[in-house]
Amino acid sequence: MTPALELQQVSKTYPPPTTVTALSDVDLVVRRGETVAITGASGAGKSTLLSILGTLERPSAGTVRIAGTDTSTMSDPQLSGVRAWHIGFVFQQFFLLDHLSVLENVATGLMYRGLPAGERRRRAAEALDRVGLADRMRHRPTQLSGGERQRVAIARAVVGRPAVLLADEPTGNLDTANGREIVRLLATLRDTDEDTTVVLITHNGAVAEAMERQIRLQDGRIVDDTGVTA
Template identity: 70%
Template sequence: MTHALELSAVRKEYPPPTAVTALDGIDLVVDAGETVAIVGASGAGKSTLLSILGTLERPTSGSVRIAGTDTSALSDPQLSEVRATRLGFVFQQFFLLEHLTVLDNVATGLLYRGVPGRVRRQRAAEVLCEVGLEGRIRHRAGQLSGGERQRVAIARAIVGRPAVLLADEPTGNLDSATGAGIAELLSSRAGDGTTVVLITHNADVAASMRRQVHLRDGRIVADSRGQHAVAAPSS
């Protein structure tokens, strides 16, 4: 069986002056369509783990496989291709282009796939309907609320129909009600076969995912795989 994501004995060390072991022997398998929350205290290695899952960083040792492909054997241009075609990213800071409309912000998610401009905008409009922003298509990013901006960021991440969606604290800057809506939206992507992995400090958001993986000092200390969803340990 080919897994969506597979990490084996992954270690990540940063050289002096930092001299930190951020990940220390991570073994992790994520199947297609799973929704996974990565939880743990600050400094546990969550962001480093997400960066390595997303091929934004290479591990010091160990292997990272995406859909069965060993990424250590890929060149930087090949990794860029993987990110553009198989992965979607959602960040806490949104990273929207303020001078563009909502429609054009989302269409940029297809910019490096060789999709014609008219088709990019058509697909962007379709995805904005999926996330409930069909009435905001012509607005500029600066005219939106925080929750709306995050929905635009999610739409941009999913417009290319990525196999894996990676989210770094996607509800961190939002109120609890808005954050719950964003978590529900992310979780719903699994119904389309998308694998969702997110970092969160929010126990309610973590519990809304089917699986919770708890990091401490760069190691996995708990994994609810095969169990019913449980609340994440507080940090």
């Protein structure tokens, strides 16, 4: 089966005045349906790796394949299309628009699909039901708790049924109980859509252990990967 994500000899160096090598010759294969935690100290390259996996940044060298397709020669509009149709993002900050309802916030996840407004709202309502917020869709983000706002952000990320869900510290702004709920929710979503791949960054050991596979970065290199066997 074609991997969901594949990196071959990927490096990322940021140019002067402060030259930084964030990733060095990274090889990585993530299979469809895997749940993966990326860990490591601050500055290890975790966020850079996630950005490259999500085509938000281009590598300085190497090859990035999404579902078998080489993205290295794609134009920016083509990469935008890959993100719109194949990848969902969840961040530590919720990035919700306070002047929109919860339903409207989730519907923005389909803005680049070319769907009519009514269809976007219908799918947004379904996504909110999946994350247990069907009774909050008319609320504004300011009327929700932190855990509820992160569930809205997850609904927005999965409303288009992406093949890959990338999450950057999704529990970082939440208390322990809400953090556990978000991890449980991510696992439930993966179990519902068996081909959905979940890759998240975390500093939380319990969150990492909840994922099937743990990858540890150090100085821009993978130094440990429980998905690799001898």
